[in-house]
Amino acid sequence: MAFVVGEDCIKCKHTDCVEVCPVDCFYEGPNFLVIHPDECIDCALCEPECPIDAIYSEDELPADQENFRELNAELAEVWPNITEKKMPCQTTRIGKESPTN
Ligand code: SF4
Numbered sequence: 001m002a003f004v005v006g007e008d009c010i011k012c013k014h015t016d017c018v019e020v021c022p023v024d025c026f027y028e029g030p031n032f033l034v035i036h037p038d039e040c041i042d043c044a045l046c047e048p049e050c051p052i053d054a055i056y057s058e059d060e061l062p063a064d065q066e067n068f069r070e071l072n073a074e075l076a077e078v079w080p081n082i083t084e085k086k087m088p089c090q091t092t093r094i095g096k097e098s099p100t101n
């Protein structure tokens, strides 16, 4: 099992979450982050760090965000790794696209 970044992250990207991940399994796209499910050790440290509760345990993912399970797995293979927090002003104004664009 792994943790999954859901759709609310598309509007945020404060990246508080990446600072606490002991295995650096966050990956950064143009408008949100994803977690690599094979690298996540299910420690739950990132979940309380997200100010808008966009991170879910896989088994608690809302039904209308089931597609994010697959998206996290697929996009973590192609997006670059992110391990340090970024300032929100660098990232928050590009978040209106669909996650697959
Ligand atoms: S803190 Fe939450 S909303 Fe912000 S980048 Fe991390 S997962 Fe996304």
Ligand code: SF4
Pocket: 002, 003, 020, 021, 022, 023, 024, 025, 026, 035, 039, 040, 041, 042, 043, 044, 045, 046, 047
């Ligand atoms: S649950 Fe732990 S290992 Fe998985 S993404 Fe969050 S901080 Fe990283």
